[in-house]
Amino acid sequence: MTRPRRYWLFKSEPSCFSFEDLKNRPDGTEHWDGVRNYQARNLLRDEIKPGDGVLFYHSSIPEPAVVGIARVVREGYPDGSALDPASDHFDPRASRENPVWYMVDVRYERPLARPVTLAEMKMHPELSEMLLLKRSRLSVQSVTREEWECILRLGGVETIA
DNA sequence: GCCAACGTTGGC
DNA sequence: GCCAACGTTGGC
Numbered sequence: 001m002t003r004p005r006r007y008w009l010f011k012s013e014p015s016c017f018s019f020e021d022l023k024n025r026p027d028g029t030e031h032w033d034g035v036r037n038y039q040a041r042n043l044l045r046d047e048i049k050p051g052d053g054v055l056f057y058h059s060s061i062p063e064p065a066v067v068g069i070a071r072v073v074r075e076g077y078p079d080g081s082a083l084d085p086a087s088d089h090f091d092p093r094a095s096r097e098n099p100v101w102y103m104v105d106v107r108y109e110r111p112l113a114r115p116v117t118l119a120e121m122k123m124h125p126e127l128s129e130m131l132l133l134k135r136s137r138l139s140v141q142s143v144t145r146e147e148w149e150c151i152l153r154l155g156g157v158e159t160i161a
Numbered sequence: 162g163c164c165a166a167c168g169t170t171g172g173c
Numbered sequence: 174g175c176c177a178a179c180g181t182t183g184g185c
Binding site: 011013059060062064118136137139 | 181182183184185
């Protein structure tokens with residue numbers, strides 16, 4: 001297990017797709033599709049690379065929290081759900097020539113020994129600059145190495161060396 | 162369920 | 174290019 005080069009936080013509503021759901025995938029991987037925000041799209045298309053670390057965050061629940069760690073296993077490629085009229089994420093502007101939206105693949109790595117809640121993050125001085133606390137709606141966002149290590153520590157996980 | 166924040170759309 | 178209207182997200 002190598003140390004990730006860069007770190008990210010991916011949000012998901014567990015009623016839609018949870019960390020457990022990722023764990024239960026036959027190969028532990030999932031296409032991170034359906035992201036429909038340009039800033040997040042740019043990260044998925046251009047910045048997020050295999051080997052990068054992902055904090056898996058559960059949103060829109062009574063106690064929002066980072067619950068586990070995943071790993072990027074495939075870099076950005078066109079999000080086919082935008083082309084599928086049957087998909088909730090269908091976008092008539094997207095085409096094969098101009099995919100508009102991108103996704104990456106992530107793989108389950110490990111749960112935190114205990115979830116790190118949003119309330120806890122808000123109280124921790126080291127995390128006061130986290131994008132999560134400033135731009136709560138951005139569903140894919142960067143995390144600094146210091147923030148990553150702080151959250152793993154709070155979550156009872158030894159830093160991946 | 163409410164509401165603030167914020168991204169997108171479209172008229173001008 | 175501005176900005177009002179509108180839609181969505183997400184914490185509470």
